[in-house]
Amino acid sequence: MTDGAWEGARGNREVPPQDEKKGARGGNLVSPTGAKRRVVLTGAGGQLGRALAETFGTDELRALGRSDWDVTLPSPPLLTPDLVLHAAAWTDVDGAESDPQGAAAVNVGGTQNVASLGAPLVYYSTDYVFDGSKREPYVESDGPNPLSAYGRTKLHGEAAAGERAWIARSSWLFGPVGHNFVRTMLRLGAERDEVAVVDDQCGSPTYVAHLAEATRELVGLPFGVYHLTAQGECTWAEFAEAIFEDAGLDTRVRRISTEGLGRPAPRPAYSVLRSEKPETPVLPNWREGLRACLDELSTRS
Numbered sequence: 001m002t003d004g005a006w007e008g009a010r011g012n013r014e015v016p017p018q019d020e021k022k023g024a025r026g027g028n029l030v031s032p033t034g035a036k037r038r039v040v041l042t043g044a045g046g047q048l049g050r051a052l053a054e055t056f057g058t059d060e061l062r063a064l065g066r067s068d069w070d071v072t073l074p075s076p077p078l079l080t081p082d083l084v085l086h087a088a089a090w091t092d093v094d095g096a097e098s099d100p101q102g103a104a105a106v107n108v109g110g111t112q113n114v115a116s117l118g119a120p121l122v123y124y125s126t127d128y129v130f131d132g133s134k135r136e137p138y139v140e141s142d143g144p145n146p147l148s149a150y151g152r153t154k155l156h157g158e159a160a161a162g163e164r165a166w167i168a169r170s171s172w173l174f175g176p177v178g179h180n181f182v183r184t185m186l187r188l189g190a191e192r193d194e195v196a197v198v199d200d201q202c203g204s205p206t207y208v209a210h211l212a213e214a215t216r217e218l219v220g221l222p223f224g225v226y227h228l229t230a231q232g233e234c235t236w237a238e239f240a241e242a243i244f245e246d247a248g249l250d251t252r253v254r255r256i257s258t259e260g261l262g263r264p265a266p267r268p269a270y271s272v273l274r275s276e277k278p279e280t281p282v283l284p285n286w287r288e289g290l291r292a293c294l295d296e297l298s299t300r301s
Ligand SMILES: NC(=O)c1ccc[n+]([C@@H]2O[C@H](COP(=O)([O-])OP(=O)(O)OC[C@H]3O[C@@H](n4cnc5c(N)ncnc54)[C@H](OP(=O)(O)O)[C@@H]3O)[C@@H](O)[C@H]2O)c1
Pocket: 008, 010, 042, 043, 044, 045, 046, 047, 048, 049, 065, 066, 069, 070, 071, 072, 086, 087, 088, 089, 090, 091, 106, 110, 124, 125, 126, 127, 154, 169, 170, 171, 172, 173, 174, 178, 179
């Protein structure tokens, strides 16, 4: 790997959903008596998990990190949610190439265990289910063809989520905590004059707080697959330049190819997602997400 070269790593049964049938709306899970909906969140320690915990904080939330529930194991007792937000996943894209069974145990087996709770489920999936050969945005009806072991496990995880699920495909997540491209660039930018970044992969960087907000709307829609990413698109190099510009850093970006980076897992060259469903929540542009993330980081420091 080139030194300094980067790309995105990467029921309460008292209150049933309105309709239990396949394809029915699962949203509006509010009790007629006004009781709070019981929400179980997996992967609560991850970057999306943290954002979801804030956004769903007004619900009766059980936010479970890996130490509370390793999802490769059966669920803990007495979990009876109205809604499950499944944000736990094996997200080490390169690590999945050398341990595909390990990745599948979490992303497929873990999702089966989570679906076994029997409650409506939000499963977060990825742009890496596509091969990137298209040159215009992927929509929900496009056929997946993952290039990597990670992408394959996430695609099988979509099926494992079952029929009472919203499959929320997103991309290039970043936020104020956890491992992500924005935090990596801010660290490198403070240390170096120049950073080499790949310029031949195009996607839509999505701010986790915007995805969490969109999830609130999503659970009012019929079950199914939804593409939920920020508006706009860029390469990793363009993303890095925007990060340095908005953070007031002078760091230069040297544009390199994916081949030059020599990562184990193949990535799609083009993985911009758009929704063909008119009811899909619209997220802000990625530049707006970046500014919101940098603002959040500055208030935390
Ligand atoms: N990151 C992206 O760019 C991206 C893009 C598209 C879709 N997604 C999807 O979005 C979701 C959230 O991703 P993220 O970026 O928030 O990932 P993340 O920051 O890596 O968080 C994933 C969380 O899952 C936990 N986890 C891993 N294995 C587990 C297990 N066996 N049992 C319970 N928890 C486990 C991790 O715990 P540890 O910290 O202890 O490992 C971590 O807290 C995932 O489904 C991911 O596939 C991510």
